[in-house]
Amino acid sequence: xxxxxxxxxxxxxxxIQELCLVFMKECPSGALHLHEFKRIFGVVSSSAEESxxxxxxxxxxxxxxxxxxDFIEYVAALHLILRGNLEDRLKWSxxxxxxxxxxxxxxxxxxxxxxxxxxxxxxxxxxxxxxxFDLVDQNHDGQITLPEFMEGAQKDEWxxxxxxxxxxxxxxxxxxxxxxx
Numbered sequence: 430x431x432x433x434x435x436x437x438x439x440x441x442x443x444x445i446q447e448l449c450l451v452f453m454k455e456c457p458s459g460a461l462h463l464h465e466f467k468r469i470f471g472v473v474s475s476s477a478e479e480s481x482x483x484x485x486x487x488x489x490x491x492x493x494x495x496x497x498x499d500f501i502e503y504v505a506a507l508h509l510i511l512r513g514n515l516e517d518r519l520k521w522s523x524x525x526x527x528x529x530x531x532x533x534x535x536x537x538x539x540x541x542x543x544x545x546x547x548x549x550x551x552x553x554x555x556x557x558x559x560x561x562f563d564l565v566d567q568n569h570d571g572q573i574t575l576p577e578f579m580e581g582a583q584k585d586e587w588x589x590x591x592x593x594x595x596x597x598x599x600x601x602x603x604x605x606x607x608x609x610x
Contacts, residue, residue, distance in 0.1 A: 448507060452500050460497035463487050482545050489524050516579065522592055523578045534573040536562065550591070557591070564588055 452461070455469060466487050467480065490498055490506035498506065509521055526534050526542050536558055543554045550557060565573050565581030565588070573581075582588050 448504055449500065452503055460499060461503055462497055466498065478545050485525055485528075485545075489521065515583070519579045519582055519592075520575065522582075523575050526578075532575065534578065535571065539573075561588065561591075 453459075455461070455465060461469075463484060467483055487498070490502050492502055492505075493499075509517055513521070523534070526538050528538050528541065539558045539561055540554055543557050552560070561581075562571075562573070564585050565577050567577050567580075582592055
């Protein structure tokens, strides 16, 4: 009759309490604003690309679109990044690319995101974009749907590695947010 054991991918009560303490210390108002989010993750204002990336991350987690993260949004974001399964992370990655929110990715959105990422690939952003569309756009309509994105990313190692910054952000979070448990 005790508490049910949590699944291995879920955060336990102690971790959630620790997150709550960190959140309340950093955000006594109960709302995490973009400038606080940047400070917590160590984003310096001199890096335009990193700043724009973290703004995109912040807005992707602001589910009620009030330009703040409340505690629930904060915990959900950290849970996705730290413990989310591949499918959930790919859905989030797709959302990060889908800047207009229409549920499809076009060349402009892919190019924009590729230009924000630092990469050691010896291809131009246009060549990377072309390769992504060749690999993923199954019906060749010039747009990538969520199912095409997820299937393509899981089938092609090159593409999965390209998306690694979005799909496997755990190391980045731990490195940039020393306050996490």
